[in-house]
Every structure is written in structure tokens, then in C-alpha cells.
Amino acid sequence: MLKSFADAFRGIFLLVKSERNFQIHVAALICVSIAGIYFDINRFEWLFIILISALVMGLEGANTALEKLCDEVTEERKESIRNIKDIAAGSVLIASISALVIAGLIFWKHLI
Numbered sequence: 001m002l003k004s005f006a007d008a009f010r011g012i013f014l015l016v017k018s019e020r021n022f023q024i025h026v027a028a029l030i031c032v033s034i035a036g037i038y039f040d041i042n043r044f045e046w047l048f049i050i051l052i053s054a055l056v057m058g059l060e061g062a063n064t065a066l067e068k069l070c071d072e073v074t075e076e077r078k079e080s081i082r083n084i085k086d087i088a089a090g091s092v093l094i095a096s097i098s099a100l101v102i103a104g105l106i107f108w109k110h111l112i
Contacts, residue, residue: 015061021092022060029053032103039110048106052099059095063088 015022032049041049066088070081 011061015064019060019064022057022064025053025057025060025096028099029057035107035110039107041106045106048102052095052102056092056095056099059092063092 016026032053036046036049067085070084074081
């Protein structure tokens with residue numbers, strides 16, 4: 001069981017170390033967290049921030065893993081592989097747009 005946790009943390013480390021998009025998500029989470037502390041958002045608002053951030057970062061990790069798996073399967077340019085990668089990236093985009101909307105709803109009242 002400990003090895004499973006160690007492997008999972010290794011995966012997170014690899015994402016942070018080597019994936020630019022994941023690094024952007026981490027930076028956004030840091031900025032939103034600082035804003036949340038500064039504006040003293042309530043528990044309910046923190047809940048939404050934490051949940052949507054976990055969703056975005058989890059999907060980014062899954063997207064990265066899927067892209068790497070596809071690259072291992074074939075180096076050929078295949079339409080089916082392109083579609084798989086684009087669908088996975090689209091899933092991250094949907095979550096990221098949702099995160100922006102949620103952040104806007106939470107921080108709008110503090111910025112006006």
C-alpha cells in the first residue's frame with residue numbers, strides 16, 4: 001500500500017516537473033488560494049475552489065497519461081489517436097472554463 005502511495009506521489013512530481021500545462025494549473029491554484037485568503041472567502045466557496053481545482057488537475061494528469069500512452073502505442077499519425085488526444089484535451093478545457101466561471105462567481109463581489 002505504501003508503494004502505491006509512493007508511485008502516486010512520483011506521478012504528481014513528474015507532472016509538476018515536466019508538464020507545462022500542469023504547472024500553469026498549479027500557479028493558478030496558488031493565485032486563487034492567495035486571493036481566497038486575502039478576501040476571506042467562506043467555507044462553501046473554498047469547497048468549490050478545492051473541488052474544481054482537483055477536477056482540473058486530475059483531468060490534466062489523466063490527459064497527460066493518455067497522451068503518453070497513445071505515443072507509446074504508435075508514432076504514426078492516425079486520425080483515431082488524434083481524436084483520442086483531442087477529446088481528452090477537450091475534457092480539461094471544459095473543466096478549466098468551469099473553474100474560471102466558478103472563480104469569477106466567487107471573487108466578483110470582492111473585485112467590484
